[in-house]
Structure formats: C-alpha cells, structure tokens
Amino acid sequence: MKSDFAAARLHLERAGHYLRGDDETSQTTITALDLLIEAIAVAQYSRHSADVVEFPMPTRRKISYQA
DSSP: OOOOHHHHHHHHHHHHHHOOOOSHHHHHHHHHHHHHHHHHHHHHHOOOOOOOOOOOOOOOOOOOOOO
16 A cells, blocks of 8 residues: 555644644644654655666767768
8 A cells, every 4th residue: 555645644743733832832833843843744755766767878970071
C-alpha cells in the first residue's frame, strides 16, 4: 500500500489552523506540525535516482571547403 502524502499534508495543515492560541503549547505544536509537513513534502516530491544509459556520441566529420 502506498502512502497518500498529499492527504497527510492536508490533514496536518488543517490541524495547524485549529491551533490558534498564543500559549506555549500551541506554538510548540505548530512548530512540530510544520516540521512534519516539510518532511512529508520532501518525501512526496523526492524522486528515486534512475539508471542513466549513456548513448555513444557520433563522431564529427571534418568538412573541408574548397573554393
């Protein structure tokens, strides 16, 4: 089963909207949520490195112009 990173981010962002208090606990929790949201965004948009196949470059022919 694959993770639904977009849905997780959405729920965490919504949770942050409910924490509008100016108290220390709310501010600490919002900071923690921001870190989680950032980690999820990194996981969502990171790409696994792919194998790169190099193709041989064609050799250039020398062109001589004669007048």
